Amino acid sequence: MDTHTFFVHLLLILIVSRLLAELAVRFQAPAVIGELTAGVILGPSLLGWIEPTTTIQLLAEIGIILLLFKVGIETDIRRLINAGRQSLIVAMGGFFMPLLSGFALSYWIFNLGGLVSLFIGGTLTATSIGITIRVLSDLKRQHEKEGEVVLGAAVLDDVMGVILLAILYEFSISGGVSVTNVGKVLTFIMLFFLFAPIAAKLISVMIRRFDDYSTTPGLIPIMIISLVLFFAWLAHVVGAPELLGGFAAGLALSRRFFLPFGMALHNDRKFAGRIEVQMNPIVYIFSPIFFVTVGLSLSLREIDWSSPFIWSFALSFFIIAVAAKFFGAMLINAGIRQRVAIGLAMVPRGEVGLIFAELGRSTNIFDIEVYAGMIIVITLTTLLSPFALKWFYMHYFEQSSSACDQYPANGPLTR
Amino acid sequence: MDTHTFFVHLLLILIVSRLLAELAVRFQAPAVIGELTAGVILGPSLLGWIEPTTTIQLLAEIGIILLLFKVGIETDIRRLINAGRQSLIVAMGGFFMPLLSGFALSYWIFNLGGLVSLFIGGTLTATSIGITIRVLSDLKRQHEKEGEVVLGAAVLDDVMGVILLAILYEFSISGGVSVTNVGKVLTFIMLFFLFAPIAAKLISVMIRRFDDYSTTPGLIPIMIISLVLFFAWLAHVVGAPELLGGFAAGLALSRRFFLPFGMALHNDRKFAGRIEVQMNPIVYIFSPIFFVTVGLSLSLREIDWSSPFIWSFALSFFIIAVAAKFFGAMLINAGIRQRVAIGLAMVPRGEVGLIFAELGRSTNIFDIEVYAGMIIVITLTTLLSPFALKWFYMHYFEQSSSACDQYPANGPLTR
Numbered sequence: 001m002d003t004h005t006f007f008v009h010l011l012l013i014l015i016v017s018r019l020l021a022e023l024a025v026r027f028q029a030p031a032v033i034g035e036l037t038a039g040v041i042l043g044p045s046l047l048g049w050i051e052p053t054t055t056i057q058l059l060a061e062i063g064i065i066l067l068l069f070k071v072g073i074e075t076d077i078r079r080l081i082n083a084g085r086q087s088l089i090v091a092m093g094g095f096f097m098p099l100l101s102g103f104a105l106s107y108w109i110f111n112l113g114g115l116v117s118l119f120i121g122g123t124l125t126a127t128s129i130g131i132t133i134r135v136l137s138d139l140k141r142q143h144e145k146e147g148e149v150v151l152g153a154a155v156l157d158d159v160m161g162v163i164l165l166a167i168l169y170e171f172s173i174s175g176g177v178s179v180t181n182v183g184k185v186l187t188f189i190m191l192f193f194l195f196a197p198i199a200a201k202l203i204s205v206m207i208r209r210f211d212d213y214s215t216t217p218g219l220i221p222i223m224i225i226s227l228v229l230f231f232a233w234l235a236h237v238v239g240a241p242e243l244l245g246g247f248a249a250g251l252a253l254s255r256r257f258f259l260p261f262g263m264a265l266h267n268d269r270k271f272a273g274r275i276e277v278q279m280n281p282i283v284y285i286f287s288p289i290f291f292v293t294v295g296l297s298l299s300l301r302e303i304d305w306s307s308p309f310i311w312s313f314a315l316s317f318f319i320i321a322v323a324a325k326f327f328g329a330m331l332i333n334a335g336i337r338q339r340v341a342i343g344l345a346m347v348p349r350g351e352v353g354l355i356f357a358e359l360g361r362s363t364n365i366f367d368i369e370v371y372a373g374m375i376i377v378i379t380l381t382t383l384l385s386p387f388a389l390k391w392f393y394m395h396y397f398e399q400s401s402s403a404c405d406q407y408p409a410n411g412p413l414t415r
Numbered sequence: 416m417d418t419h420t421f422f423v424h425l426l427l428i429l430i431v432s433r434l435l436a437e438l439a440v441r442f443q444a445p446a447v448i449g450e451l452t453a454g455v456i457l458g459p460s461l462l463g464w465i466e467p468t469t470t471i472q473l474l475a476e477i478g479i480i481l482l483l484f485k486v487g488i489e490t491d492i493r494r495l496i497n498a499g500r501q502s503l504i505v506a507m508g509g510f511f512m513p514l515l516s517g518f519a520l521s522y523w524i525f526n527l528g529g530l531v532s533l534f535i536g537g538t539l540t541a542t543s544i545g546i547t548i549r550v551l552s553d554l555k556r557q558h559e560k561e562g563e564v565v566l567g568a569a570v571l572d573d574v575m576g577v578i579l580l581a582i583l584y585e586f587s588i589s590g591g592v593s594v595t596n597v598g599k600v601l602t603f604i605m606l607f608f609l610f611a612p613i614a615a616k617l618i619s620v621m622i623r624r625f626d627d628y629s630t631t632p633g634l635i636p637i638m639i640i641s642l643v644l645f646f647a648w649l650a651h652v653v654g655a656p657e658l659l660g661g662f663a664a665g666l667a668l669s670r671r672f673f674l675p676f677g678m679a680l681h682n683d684r685k686f687a688g689r690i691e692v693q694m695n696p697i698v699y700i701f702s703p704i705f706f707v708t709v710g711l712s713l714s715l716r717e718i719d720w721s722s723p724f725i726w727s728f729a730l731s732f733f734i735i736a737v738a739a740k741f742f743g744a745m746l747i748n749a750g751i752r753q754r755v756a757i758g759l760a761m762v763p764r765g766e767v768g769l770i771f772a773e774l775g776r777s778t779n780i781f782d783i784e785v786y787a788g789m790i791i792v793i794t795l796t797t798l799l800s801p802f803a804l805k806w807f808y809m810h811y812f813e814q815s816s817s818a819c820d821q822y823p824a825n826g827p828l829t830r
Contacts, residue, residue: 003472003473003476003651003657004647004648004651004652004657006473007644007647007648007651007657008644008648010644011641011644011645011648014637014640014641014644015637015638015641018634018637018638018641021631022628022629022630022631025630025631031631054469054470055469055470055473057418058418058421058470061418138631214437215437215440216436216437216440216446216553217695217699218695218696218698218699218700218703219433220696221696221697221699221700222429222430222433222699222700222703223430223433225429225700226426226429226430226433229422229423229425229426229429230426232419232422233419233422233423233426236418236419236422237419242418242419242422277692278695278696279696280632280633280693281633281635281636281693281694281696281697282636282696282697282700283633284632284633284636284637285633285636285637285640285697288633288637
């Protein structure tokens, strides 16, 4: 690709997503809707000006990893652990219910094959951790109880999703699954989550020391980005999603991180503050590229909108996709409003659903109609639930009184 | 390319260049030497771990444009204009002397063909604006008189280089050159330089207004990057090098920018300060990628080091390459030490020389030996002159007393 073509694409991505995000906020919608819509408009679905090329996808990948890094840095690890049991219930419910009900609907009602039905179930298990978290932080509910539960559940869901994807992939190629492999991946991921934040913390102490000696500017952003890239790569090596590496690195650098057994690594709040000030502009540049790329990847033009099968198929699975995610949320011990909010927040399938659908298509397990139906389901869950969640909060919660607007809005949320 | 492979490459680029830059500073060398060396070590010349792929080259291109943006923002436009006449002399001398003497040496002494000799002369005209500016700012001499002269000369040299490149390209394809085309490009570039900063200033005032209304964070970095990309693209459209678009945008946002006829666009110093704080981390991440990529692109392994022709060829042209750049500097009205410093600063050929050499090779005008010779000349000028310049400053100038360390070092330059 020519340099100047790339520049124009990047320029369009940044400016159109920003304008639509501002517009979305003005119309009481979450900002992320504007960014997703920018992708739909600029991409193959509508104007066809921009394709998600390798470079843009790599920048988008950095965007989501940095966003998870930022989420990690703002997370209170104690509260995350406290919410752990409830997150687990939400994640388990929001994983197995869509898998089983999706499979059942596909296999018994639509009479599709076993493997197709398994992939459809798999596609429905996904939770887009990025979109979920962005909506909650756009609404400044990230640090409320439901925010913590959803964050934990989305992380667990992502881990389970990756394992399921690996199983389905193995199954679709060899027709069988090795339990040892699954166990190995699971063990690695658990070890990663136990030790990665501790290792990242130790490295960050080294960066702190290094920073005192350096005479050339820019040490902090370069070392922190390197740390994040390293943990993203490490996550990939152990079989976990790369974005969880960003999350682990962020957790380690958060102001409230603590080491087990009260290990003597003082948390330097001033240093944590400097990291945030220097990293924020970088996160703000990269993260919209991710959401626009999700929009670019929805190929809505390929869908034969006049086919009645697609509509009945998509609507049935959309209902399942929403209802099944509520199931887990309904089991936990919390107020009904919080449970509804948690259920709604788990609905967006986003990029994770797209990965499943894409794998289904590329292995010829999904034909074009099933693929189109899944794309509609993913699009609806991704675009509608942020609206629903915002509407729900506006009508059933008082305005959040939380002072910690750490994905900060410069002014009041609504005008 | 796999995402995780790309992450490892980016990680290596950032961390190795940083470590070697710190090491270089410790050994009294400019930081940029560390970054260039990182590229030579990681690239095809030595370890062969990283190739300059499309994505990395695009990130590098963003890096040099953002660096020029930063240079622009720190430039006092009045002083740049005041230095204009002397810059013009340095640029003209540093352009025509290498072109003519390079051609003469090649044509009459080495008996090479006319077109080859023209391309060799062209390769020698280049000045690497990025390396030149980085060395001066590593030395904190960017805002001294010689810094202003060199900046202006490097900008003019880049414009002349691009026009010469276009002419040579046209000539190598069609065997002739259209004077109308050259005149058109020249007019466009002049118009661009007259109007681009004014347009950028007007847009920046709009961004300022927009910023007051926005409720979502990240407006400034996104809009400023968009502005820079837009002007880089615009520069390309009129036929100028893209990095000059970044420079024009930076000039417009500098604290000391003024509009002709005292037009009433107040320069908001506080806003300019906010832009710098938010843009610096982004510049620090991207600009080392550029210098590492220059190092990656030097394919020193392809050179047959045992060939005596290559050595006599390369050394002859190296002497010409250095001497010819001094010529222009010697003509201006300044102290001898300043003239030597200006001459030395104009020597690095860097990426601009590589573009000429690459074009020569890809059109089969350069055979492998001539190409190798040119690569050696480019490498020597790029790697040696920063050392020479630093050594010269240490021995013939007192320590700079300038307080405006705006490509700031966190501590004293030497320890």
